[in-house]
Amino acid sequence: MSQIETQTTTGETEEQIRDEWLEYEFDGETALSVEDLDVFYGNDQALQSIDMDIPEKSVTALIGPSGCGKSTFLRCLNRMNDRIDAARVEGTVEFAGENIYDDDVNLVELRKRIGMVFQSPNPFPKSIRENISYGPRKHGDIDTGLVARLLGRDDRDEEEELVERCLRGAALWDEVHDRLDDNALGLSGGQQQRLCIARALAVGPDVLLMDEPASALDPIATSKIEDLVEDLAEEYTVVIVTHNMQQAARISDQTAVFLTGGELVEYGDTDQIFENPQSQRVEDYITGKFG
Numbered sequence: 001m002s003q004i005e006t007q008t009t010t011g012e013t014e015e016q017i018r019d020e021w022l023e024y025e026f027d028g029e030t031a032l033s034v035e036d037l038d039v040f041y042g043n044d045q046a047l048q049s050i051d052m053d054i055p056e057k058s059v060t061a062l063i064g065p066s067g068c069g070k071s072t073f074l075r076c077l078n079r080m081n082d083r084i085d086a087a088r089v090e091g092t093v094e095f096a097g098e099n100i101y102d103d104d105v106n107l108v109e110l111r112k113r114i115g116m117v118f119q120s121p122n123p124f125p126k127s128i129r130e131n132i133s134y135g136p137r138k139h140g141d142i143d144t145g146l147v148a149r150l151l152g153r154d155d156r157d158e159e160e161e162l163v164e165r166c167l168r169g170a171a172l173w174d175e176v177h178d179r180l181d182d183n184a185l186g187l188s189g190g191q192q193q194r195l196c197i198a199r200a201l202a203v204g205p206d207v208l209l210m211d212e213p214a215s216a217l218d219p220i221a222t223s224k225i226e227d228l229v230e231d232l233a234e235e236y237t238v239v240i241v242t243h244n245m246q247q248a249a250r251i252s253d254q255t256a257v258f259l260t261g262g263e264l265v266e267y268g269d270t271d272q273i274f275e276n277p278q279s280q281r282v283e284d285y286i287t288g289k290f291g
């Protein structure tokens, strides 16, 4: 578990908030470094001066009341907000030594390395196998087509290996290995969501962004996703938005608390945030006084 040693912020203005950040350190490397990030939708500001280093190979939970900017922040981490016309992003997000907002960043490559899983499972209406192999085929990493075969390049073995590895990685293999050619839409909601996670793994990401991945699922399916998220963090950096504070407390290593107005109010070790929050507003939020 990453150990974030200190964190605080209670000030009312952006400047005060920044000034009150204490030095903090965690074990291990930084996967994503966010600096002075502002986001606007038209004239409305959705995020204000966010600074945040996200440690690699751990689970970072983003919590806060509805509309505080959690999803907006998550989308900033792989430039999904580029798809929203009204959205304007200022500041930097450093990943692998580069600012992902630089003009020359290849968005396809970026989103291969920083994948996303959405709230509602959205598998392609194709077979389970094709859901996994679609991305790598599109990127030209595997080719099992007729021309490839005629040219002596037939990646069917690689495809089989990839499908099994990703389904195992998403804790779904045991449930579906004997029906890989069945349509993915025939799976349960929880299975579909794990398939979407497997699909995200298939292109070889370093980071997985998850926007309330269990909110549409029943308690048993939710518990499987939670176990999976914890396992994934052994190999991947996971950033997860959740409305469910118990879920954040159960599965995350560090927690970022956003509050209304798009402010990051507290960020630190999950146990500390839940047991000993530094700011009154965060304590009020996590004890259910508002939100």
Ligand SMILES: Nc1ncnc2c1ncn2[C@@H]1O[C@H](COP(=O)(O)OP(=O)(O)OP(=O)(O)O)[C@@H](O)[C@H]1O
Binding pocket: 041, 046, 064, 065, 066, 067, 068, 069, 070, 071, 072, 073, 084, 086, 243
């Ligand atoms: N596409 C958009 N166009 C305009 N405003 C938007 C858009 N998406 C989000 N917003 C606004 O930005 C603010 C932050 O929204 P966001 O969805 O990031 O919050 P959230 O914390 O994820 O909320 P929730 O928990 O309800 O999903 C809100 O005021 C929202 O209305």
